[in-house]
Amino acid sequence: xxxxxxxxxxxxxxxxxxxxxxxxxxxxxxxxxxxxxxxxxxxxxxxxxxxxxxxxxxxxxxxxxxxxxxxxxxxxxxxxxxxxxxxxxxxxxxxxxxxxxxxxxxxxxxxxxxxxxxxxxxxxxxxxxxxxxxxxxxxxxxxxxxxxxxxxxxxxxxxxxxxxxxxxxxxxxxxxxxxxxxxxxxxxxxxxxxxxxxxxxxxxxxxxxxxxxxxxxxxxxxxxxxxxxxxxxxxxxxxxxxxxxxxxxxxxxxxxxxxxxxxxxxxxxxxxxxxxxxxxxxxxxxxxxxxxxxxxxxxxxxxxxxxxxxxxxxxxxxxxxxxxxxxxxxxxxxxxxxxxxxxxxxxxxxxxxxxxxxxxxxxxxxxxx
Ligand SMILES: [Ca+2]
Ligand SMILES: [Ca+2]
Numbered sequence: 001x002x003x004x005x006x007x008x009x010x011x012x013x014x015x016x017x018x019x020x021x022x023x024x025x026x027x028x029x030x031x032x033x034x035x036x037x038x039x040x041x042x043x044x045x046x047x048x049x050x051x052x053x054x055x056x057x058x059x060x061x062x063x064x065x066x067x068x069x070x071x072x073x074x075x076x077x078x079x080x081x082x083x084x085x086x087x088x089x090x091x092x093x094x095x096x097x098x099x100x101x102x103x104x105x106x107x108x109x110x111x112x113x114x115x116x117x118x119x120x121x122x123x124x125x126x127x128x129x130x131x132x133x134x135x136x137x138x139x140x141x142x143x144x145x146x147x148x149x150x151x152x153x154x155x156x157x158x159x160x161x162x163x164x165x166x167x168x169x170x171x172x173x174x175x176x177x178x179x180x181x182x183x184x185x186x187x188x189x190x191x192x193x194x195x196x197x198x199x200x201x202x203x204x205x206x207x208x209x210x211x212x213x214x215x216x217x218x219x220x221x222x223x224x225x226x227x228x229x230x231x232x233x234x235x236x237x238x239x240x241x242x243x244x245x246x247x248x249x250x251x252x253x254x255x256x257x258x259x260x261x262x263x264x265x266x267x268x269x270x271x272x273x274x275x276x277x278x279x280x281x282x283x284x285x286x287x288x289x290x291x292x293x294x295x296x297x298x299x300x301x302x303x304x305x306x307x308x309x310x311x312x313x314x315x316x317x318x319x320x321x322x323x324x325x326x327x328x329x330x331x332x333x334x335x336x337x338x339x340x341x342x343x344x345x346x347x348x349x350x351x352x353x354x355x356x357x358x359x360x361x362x363x364x365x366x367x368x369x
Contacts, residue, residue, distance in 0.1 A: 020345050021281030023265075023307040024319065027341070029054055029063050034302060038077040039294045043321070044097060046083060048072035053085050055098055058320035059298055060308055066098040073111040074124060084112045084120075091122060091137065104137030114154040114161065119180050125150050127168045132181050145175055145184040154181075155199040157207060160223055164196035167212075172196060174209060176223050188226055189217060198251075200242040208248060208272065210237035216272050229272045235261045241291035243299070248272055253287035253303055263287050265301050282307050296321050310343055315366040317347035323366050331360055 028034055032049040037060075039045045045056040046066075053068035053075060073086040083094045091104040091112060104120070108131060111124030120137065123130035129144040130151045149165035149172040161177040163184060173190035177183060189196065195212035202208070208229075209217040215228035216237075237250035248268045252261065263285045266275040279286070282301075289303040298321070299309040308319060315323035318330040327347070334342040334355060347355050349362035 022278050022309055023281035023301070024309075024341055024343055025281070026060050026306045026308050028306055029065070034304070034306065035072060036074050036290055037292050037300060037302065037306075038075045038083075039292070040077055040081040040083070040097065041295050042081075042097075043294060043296050045294060046075050046077065046098065048075040048085060053083075053098065058318075058322075059294065059296065059310075060300065060306070061318055061320050068092065068098065068101060076112045076115060078115040078117075080117065082115065084115055086111045086122070091120070104133075106137065107131050107140045107142070113151060113163075114156065114181065116156070116180070121154060121181050123151050125152065130163075130181075141182075143181070143184065149173075152196070153198065155201075157199070157201045158205075158222075162199045162207070162209070162223070164198065164209075166195045166197075167191075167193045173211070174199075187223070189213070195236075198237060198239040198241075200240045200248065202242045202246045202248075202271075203244065204246075206271075208240060208242065210240045210250065212236050216240070218272070235263075237266075238289045239291045241293060241299070243293065244297070246271070249278075249291050249299065249301075250275070251288040251291050251301060253289045255289070265291070310346065313346055314349050315346060315363045317342050317363070319343040319346070323363065325367065328360055328363055328367075331355060331363065 032051050035048040037045055037047050045060055047054040047063060050071045052070060053066045053072050054063040055066050056063045068085055070087045076084045083098055085092050089106045089109040091106045092101045094101050106122050108123055108126050110122060110126040112122050113124050114121040118134055120133045121130055127150050129142050131140045131142055133140045148168055150168050152164045152166050155162045161181055163175040165172045171190055171192055172194045174187045174196040175184040176187060198210040200208050207219045215230060217226045217228055219226045235252045238253050238255055239251040241249045250266045252263050254263055262277060264282055265278045265288050267278045268275045287303045288301045292300040297311045301307045310319050315327055317327040330342055331347055347359055349359045
């Protein structure tokens, strides 16, 4: 207690001012190469890496290795919170938050694209077709919907599946399925040397597609017709995401080198007509290939490095979406060393642009409110 009082006195004369950043970088576990992140409806996050599957229960601030300690191709979590991870030609799944795992033999050494109650589709980054099973892997059907492209991602928008494929010496683009993957039909965006990279749907049911073309495409009739959006478009988005407020986020990396705009994240608040570069806290020319929004509304952007943007919660200095004693510890660490990452806007509880002892007092008040 005496020590704490000393620290408090020291800190009362020191304070740290900083402008508000949109992004906070999150440290990944040592020597991990991140493949992708997905989350369950309770807010837990899972990261597939070369070292295994990591879990975060505090909104990404800390990651711990699960029992799945083999290299993971990618992680996919379905709408029933069943977690799927692939390792070689094994597909492993858990229905209890990654405690117990079951094994499915896949017909290919490739990642998972899609799962729901009765359907599993595998063959991510596989150019000889995708495979579908209705019996948890006892039997597989080979769907040669794309003989010259890489299947990259599948999105499910109210029962319409969108398959994004990368051209591979041939045709790439988007395929649609209205029967949960049994049959697929090409769209008007299927061409040679064409990459379908991402899809997202807004609150009005309008679907947006990102591609290697110079435009986004959108459909307001559930995929029956598509219109290019001729916008001041900064580059080729490798992923897009739409928030509940209908802000569109685009991830831009150096996969397509014809682009000259800075790499990173862009945002449009006018349905894709104009875009702004969202890089504060991230820097310039950071390659971002994936965007993800957790069930509590936090936005994550990553490729080699992981960044997070939080919904505001005054007092939540460490960004775990709770206000407790750990946030006071976080503010103290930040003030003492100025090294610990901090959610500045949340930590600046009294909103005066600096982090000091007054914010610790205000945080204590929030905890005991
Ligand atoms: Ca917190
Ligand atoms: Ca303050």
